[in-house]
Amino acid sequence: MDWGAFNLSLQLAFYTVLLLVPIAMLTARWLATQPARRKAIIEALLTIPLILPPTVMGFFLLVSMNDTHALGKIWRSLFDESLVFSFEGLLLASILVNIPFAVQPALRAFEGIGNDMREAAATCGMSRWRTFRRIEFPLAWSGILTGGVLTFAHTLGEFGVVLMVGGNIPGETRTISIAIYDQVQSFDNASAALMAGVLLAISVLAISITFLLTRKPYIRIRA
Amino acid sequence: MSRYNAISPVFPDSNYTGLMIRKLLASLLLTFLLPGALPALASDSPLVAVASGMQFAIREIADSFQQDTGIELRITLGASGKLFRQIENNAPFELFIAADDSLVQKLEQMQRTRAPRVIIARGRLAVFAAHGSPWQADAELRGLASALDANQVTKFAIANPAHAPYGQRAREALQSAGLWAQVKDRLVIGENVAQATQFAISGAAQGGIIAPSLLMSDKTSNRGEYALLPEAWHQPILHSMVLLQNSDETTMKFFHYLQSAKAQQILSRNGFTPVL
Amino acid sequence: MIDGKGIEVAIRLDDPVSLEVEFKVSDKELVALVGPSGGGKSTILRIIAGFEKPTAGRISVGAQQWYDSQQKLFVQPRHRRVGMVFQSYALFPHLSALENVLEAISERPKVDRVELANGYLERVNLKGLGKRRPDQMSGGQRQRVAVARALAREPDVLLLDEPFSAVDKVTRIRLQRELVDLRSDLSIPIILVTHDIEEAARLADRIAVLHEGRILQMATHDKLSKSPVNTDVARLVGIRNIFSSRVAGIDNEQRSLELQWGKSLLEMPYRNGFAIGQTVTWCIPSDGIVVHRRNRPSRGEHENPVFGIVNEIFQFGQTTELTIEVDDPDAHPLHCSVPTHVAERNEISVGADIGLSLKADMIHIMGSADS
Numbered sequence: 001m002d003w004g005a006f007n008l009s010l011q012l013a014f015y016t017v018l019l020l021v022p023i024a025m026l027t028a029r030w031l032a033t034q035p036a037r038r039k040a041i042i043e044a045l046l047t048i049p050l051i052l053p054p055t056v057m058g059f060f061l062l063v064s065m066n067d068t069h070a071l072g073k074i075w076r077s078l079f080d081e082s083l084v085f086s087f088e089g090l091l092l093a094s095i096l097v098n099i100p101f102a103v104q105p106a107l108r109a110f111e112g113i114g115n116d117m118r119e120a121a122a123t124c125g126m127s128r129w130r131t132f133r134r135i136e137f138p139l140a141w142s143g144i145l146t147g148g149v150l151t152f153a154h155t156l157g158e159f160g161v162v163l164m165v166g167g168n169i170p171g172e173t174r175t176i177s178i179a180i181y182d183q184v185q186s187f188d189n190a191s192a193a194l195m196a197g198v199l200l201a202i203s204v205l206a207i208s209i210t211f212l213l214t215r216k217p218y219i220r221i222r223a
Numbered sequence: 224m225s226r227y228n229a230i231s232p233v234f235p236d237s238n239y240t241g242l243m244i245r246k247l248l249a250s251l252l253l254t255f256l257l258p259g260a261l262p263a264l265a266s267d268s269p270l271v272a273v274a275s276g277m278q279f280a281i282r283e284i285a286d287s288f289q290q291d292t293g294i295e296l297r298i299t300l301g302a303s304g305k306l307f308r309q310i311e312n313n314a315p316f317e318l319f320i321a322a323d324d325s326l327v328q329k330l331e332q333m334q335r336t337r338a339p340r341v342i343i344a345r346g347r348l349a350v351f352a353a354h355g356s357p358w359q360a361d362a363e364l365r366g367l368a369s370a371l372d373a374n375q376v377t378k379f380a381i382a383n384p385a386h387a388p389y390g391q392r393a394r395e396a397l398q399s400a401g402l403w404a405q406v407k408d409r410l411v412i413g414e415n416v417a418q419a420t421q422f423a424i425s426g427a428a429q430g431g432i433i434a435p436s437l438l439m440s441d442k443t444s445n446r447g448e449y450a451l452l453p454e455a456w457h458q459p460i461l462h463s464m465v466l467l468q469n470s471d472e473t474t475m476k477f478f479h480y481l482q483s484a485k486a487q488q489i490l491s492r493n494g495f496t497p498v499l
Numbered sequence: 500m501i502d503g504k505g506i507e508v509a510i511r512l513d514d515p516v517s518l519e520v521e522f523k524v525s526d527k528e529l530v531a532l533v534g535p536s537g538g539g540k541s542t543i544l545r546i547i548a549g550f551e552k553p554t555a556g557r558i559s560v561g562a563q564q565w566y567d568s569q570q571k572l573f574v575q576p577r578h579r580r581v582g583m584v585f586q587s588y589a590l591f592p593h594l595s596a597l598e599n600v601l602e603a604i605s606e607r608p609k610v611d612r613v614e615l616a617n618g619y620l621e622r623v624n625l626k627g628l629g630k631r632r633p634d635q636m637s638g639g640q641r642q643r644v645a646v647a648r649a650l651a652r653e654p655d656v657l658l659l660d661e662p663f664s665a666v667d668k669v670t671r672i673r674l675q676r677e678l679v680d681l682r683s684d685l686s687i688p689i690i691l692v693t694h695d696i697e698e699a700a701r702l703a704d705r706i707a708v709l710h711e712g713r714i715l716q717m718a719t720h721d722k723l724s725k726s727p728v729n730t731d732v733a734r735l736v737g738i739r740n741i742f743s744s745r746v747a748g749i750d751n752e753q754r755s756l757e758l759q760w761g762k763s764l765l766e767m768p769y770r771n772g773f774a775i776g777q778t779v780t781w782c783i784p785s786d787g788i789v790v791h792r793r794n795r796p797s798r799g800e801h802e803n804p805v806f807g808i809v810n811e812i813f814q815f816g817q818t819t820e821l822t823i824e825v826d827d828p829d830a831h832p833l834h835c836s837v838p839t840h841v842a843e844r845n846e847i848s849v850g851a852d853i854g855l856s857l858k859a860d861m862i863h864i865m866g867s868a869d870s
Contacts, residue, residue: 067313082313119550120589122576124603124652134602138593167309169270170297182300185417186278187442 001194004171005179013155016094021148024102032110050100054160061093061165085167093165094155101154102147109143149210153203269474270297270315272306274322275415276346276389276434280493284486294473302415304386317470318478323388324463337466343481344495346460348396349435351423353447356430362450364400371405380411380422380431389416392457393432399456436494506656506688510546510556518542518712524688531691531699534709540692544658548583549576560655582654586661588645590633596644597629603651619647639670657689675702696737708732724784726863733782739834741782743868746773765803767862778868787861788835791854793845803857809849814839823853
């Protein structure tokens with residue numbers, strides 16, 4: 001059991017969720033009220049990481065995070081470190097790759113609230129922030145949470161992109177899925193099976209929690 | 224509790240369900256943060272990139288090194304060509320042990336190294352047939368030749384010639400034996416020689432040309448028959464190592480340790496021909 | 500308004516629907532916007548609330564300007580003190596009734612707000628139900644919460660978008676009565692959108708008849724029934740007896756006018772602006788038609804007598820509606836209604852003869868038919 005890799009994967013997943021979900025939530029909220037055409041285009045763009053093969057994503061990220069390209073250059077000038085093969089590079093890649101997982105459920109949830117809720121809030125004199133905090137956020141909560149859990153579970157399992165962008169640096173970019181792969185190649189099927197089992201258990205736990213927490217205890221009123 | 228209590232998370236006006244949710248969230252957070260408390264490998268322990276063919280030998284040497292000095296190592300295995308690319312792209316390795324001296328020479332030319340390189344071992348190729356195979360492994364590949372003629376071998380494993388030295392050498396050997404044309408459409412390519420070995424010993428392929436060093440461990444021995452191929456059939460497999468730019472004193476210790484008699488013994492036990 | 504109170508609306512909208520209306524509603528006045536679906540009624544409310552932006556125009560409430568296209572002024576909905584009851588009520592489903600009302604009450608010490616909110620709930624007869632959530636309430640109760648919330652805003656104008664359409668008849672009657680009761684406490688203009696002309700008649704001081712984005716006529720229900728301005732208004736107000744006839748005669752002393760309706764000559768009080776020979780469109784409401792008692796003609800019933808055969812009978816409880824084929828192939832069928840006991844007493848049945856009088860002062864000419 002490679003605790004280091006386990007640790008690393010959990011941290012990667014946690015930080016990805018921490019950084020991505022708030023941004024995704026606000027993006028989803030904004031997108032929910034955009035005119036149809038613009039919404040369709042932006043939604044399609046945000047869904048790209050979902051349909052691109054991980055190796056393609058990994059390739060593009062690898063190239064742009066390189067020291068010789070924009071992202072890598074900026075990073076190096078700020079931190080004097082390479083962005084590729086670092087945890088931070090993985091985190092960035094993970095955030096980008098998980099955008100559709102975090103945004104989509106939240107977007108559906110915000111759309112589902114319906115304009116008359118927002119209008120009613122306006123007639124009550126509520127500010128935009130208060131409307132979001134008191135009305136939209138609680139009503140969209142299950143979608144936001146689902147997005148977070150999906151992101152978490154997906155990050156734990158991410159392989160292709162991590163391999164390309166992270167290499168396999170123990171303690172830095174050797175996540176649990178890379179470790180499993182490594183152990184198979186080291187002819188250590190027993191360890192690989194154990195780690196795979198742990199990963200599976202966590203994923204199942206995550207999904208179960210989502211289902212539990214997203215049971216809607218109220219019904220939308222349709223007059 | 225009434226089913227109609229709404230979800231009103233983390234806000235002061237919430238009620239019983241809200242409280243329950245906050246507790247749940249707190250425990251989830253703890254679960255995530257707890258791993259941070261788990262011991263992680265110190266990130267200043269030497270980071271070594273090693274060709275896959277040497278994985279068992281290097282682990283033994285690393286264990287021995289740790290016993291002797293208390294220093295733990297972080298080892299990344301892979302095809303030499305792949306590791307080379309990563310180093311080229313500023314992967315933070317400190318020591319590189321490749322199965323191909325020319326790759327290490329290139330790094331020296333690119334001025335990414337800190338001290339002159341050292342060749343520490345010579346490897347061999349082995350042809351392998353798992354137990355129960357319809358053909359026999361022999362040093363002249365006669366068994367393989369007839370198996371190919373009789374169509375008894377439909378999948379044959381080698382490492383990827385594109386970036387694994389063992390793969391390139393395997394191709395050279397097959398060419399020397401005049402079997403390349405026959406076998407090349409039946410190849411199963413491993414990403415590195417370890418994966419190729421996996422294919423061969425698991426039966427996914429009906430045999431392969433792999434590194435004999437990988438057959439020395441308990442996990443892999445006695446899975447089949449193998450024979451060493453003549454060194455004249457391929458370019459020498461020279462395992463060369465070099466300290467990279469960002470290496471430190473600790474890594475240099477290991478670099479020297481690898482040249483010690485103890486290390487050389489471990490290498491030869493694992494199927495390598497020591498050169499020092 | 501000269502005294503600066505009430506609401507004045509003058510707007511034009513080009514798309515997505517074409518709309519051009521101008522009207523005023525005084526304080527304490529309730530105006531109903533009536534018309535067929537899609538006519539723009541709800542859109543007008545939404546424009547007043549600020550959810551849609553007109554192409555041009557002005558909206559002012561009291562001394563405040565909410566919208567003025569010339570000054571490029573547009574006040575955001577949340578800054579307009581508008582109380583709106585949505586057709587779907589739009590209650591916040593995860594909040595209790597009390598919390599719903601509380602959202603409309605602006606900054607004040609918490610204690611005061613709760614007391615105020617409870618006060619509003621009490622005013623709409625929901626005392627004690629503050630803790631309930633919308634899905635634990637009946638349709639009528641939800642509507643009341645929506646009204647309470649709208650009033651809690653202390654709005655300058657109250658907008659009601661088909662507020663009774665989602666409940667059953669009994670509840671609707673009750674809610675209508677409650678609205679009438681509430682009005683006594685309110686001194687703001689109220690605009691009610693409904694597709695039900697009878698509801699408008701019961702509740703509104705004036706009715707604006709809306710058709711394809713234009714106000715055809717805005718007046719009391721009485722005036723609309725007696726003097727609808729054109730065929731569309733007449734139909735919308737429920738008048739079915741609409742005909743075209745030629746002006747046959749004008750009395751010299753200018754006291755009466757005669758219409759040639761089929762074979763009958765109808766007499767009605769003089770109206771200016773029409774010449775002999777002109778074809779006009781005219782109408783008469785159902786209650787302008789009196790059924791002759793069988794076998795017992797009396798003097799008053801001889802006004803504009805007309806004879807025909809009963810074609811259809813529809814008995815709706817205590818009222819019976821009749822369609823009569825007037826004894827003339829050129830004249831169109833007449834519609835009228837009588838109390839059911841009268842229909843029975845007079846043995847009115849399909850195919851039976853019947854005599855009617857068209858009350859002269861109920862005949863209303865809407866306009867020229869030539870053009």
